[in-house]
Amino acid sequence: MAKTERAAGHAGPAHVAPRLQSHAYWFQYRQFIRDLYRHAMSAVKRPRATLEDEALPRAKRGRPFKADAAKRQDKLLDHTLEQFMAVGYRAATMDGIAASFGASKSTIYRRYGSKAGLLSAAMERGVPLLLDPLAQVSTDARRSPRSVLRDYGEIIQSYHADLSIRAMWRAVSEARDELGEMLGRVVEQQDRALAPIADYLATMARNGKIVVADPRAAAACFGALTSGGLASFLGEPPRENERHAVLEVALTLFLDGILPRASTRK
Numbered sequence: 224m225a226k227t228e229r230a231a232g233h234a235g236p237a238h239v240a241p242r243l244q245s246h247a248y249w250f251q252y253r254q255f256i257r258d259l260y261r262h263a264m265s266a267v268k269r270p271r272a273t274l275e276d277e278a279l280p281r282a283k284r285g286r287p288f289k290a291d292a293a294k295r296q297d298k299l300l301d302h303t304l305e306q307f308m309a310v311g312y313r314a315a316t317m318d319g320i321a322a323s324f325g326a327s328k329s330t331i332y333r334r335y336g337s338k339a340g341l342l343s344a345a346m347e348r349g350v351p352l353l354l355d356p357l358a359q360v361s362t363d364a365r366r367s368p369r370s371v372l373r374d375y376g377e378i379i380q381s382y383h384a385d386l387s388i389r390a391m392w393r394a395v396s397e398a399r400d401e402l403g404e405m406l407g408r409v410v411e412q413q414d415r416a417l418a419p420i421a422d423y424l425a426t427m428a429r430n431g432k433i434v435v436a437d438p439r440a441a442a443a444c445f446g447a448l449t450s451g452g453l454a455s456f457l458g459e460p461p462r463e464n465e466r467h468a469v470l471e472v473a474l475t476l477f478l479d480g481i482l483p484r485a486s487t488r489k
Contacts, residue, residue: 299324299331300345301387308390312342312397342398343405345391350416353382357419362426368433368482369474375420376449376470383450384460417442434483441477448473 302324306315317338321328335341360374382388399406414421421442427433435441451461451469461469 297348299326300341300348303341304345304387304390304394307342307394307397308386312338312394339398339401339403339405342391342394343402343408345387346395346409346412349388349391350412352385352388353379353416354418356382357417360419360423362423364430368427369478371423372420372445372474372477373470375423375445376473379446379449380451380466380470384466386460389460413446414439414443417446420445431483445473445477448477 303315303320306320306323310319315338317328317331320338320341321331331341335344356378357375360371360378362371383392395402395409402409417439421438424433424435424438424441428435428438449470451466
């Protein structure tokens, strides 16, 4: 019996290498399966990307930088307005906007709710584009009302000459039936954007330099006069000389209505 064991023992070394090699292959195969499973599970458990997550640089923990997320939102709204300009608000679809932008429709729906929600967000974003420059205009008491209002008017005209703003207002006109309660917000946003003009008119009225009963309404009228009306949103943006002519007419009409008759215009 011992001889048999020794014989088997002597024969053993010839079979050890294949046996160990077989075990090594099995270990590698098992490790490969484990890694494959872990990778699959991590993909399943990973939350769906949001609009901010898609195609953005990553912070150290894998989330997009806030500044980059804001840029992504701006790009989406710009793209949406381009679609509205190209095919019209009514013809544009959430499917088409999402596909051409490269984002999932469900992600856009979760954030904005509807096509009207996208337009409302674009309107909200547009407020600072007008409000901030208007707020920077000097209203020094030594300046004449005509000079200050000319600065305001030039800013309003530049705002309305911007292609994205023109697309936005065209869409608002086309979507007024769908906007519903949002339409009231559109008016509020416009009032807010013109607040610096209303504040200036109110101050000048208190100082006896002009006569105006409702500064907010007067600011809205001035905005309408200087923008050039509906014609400014149709076709190509007006040229600089055309805008200048409209502004001078608007200033004359507006100031003739609010300057005291006995005052000397500068």
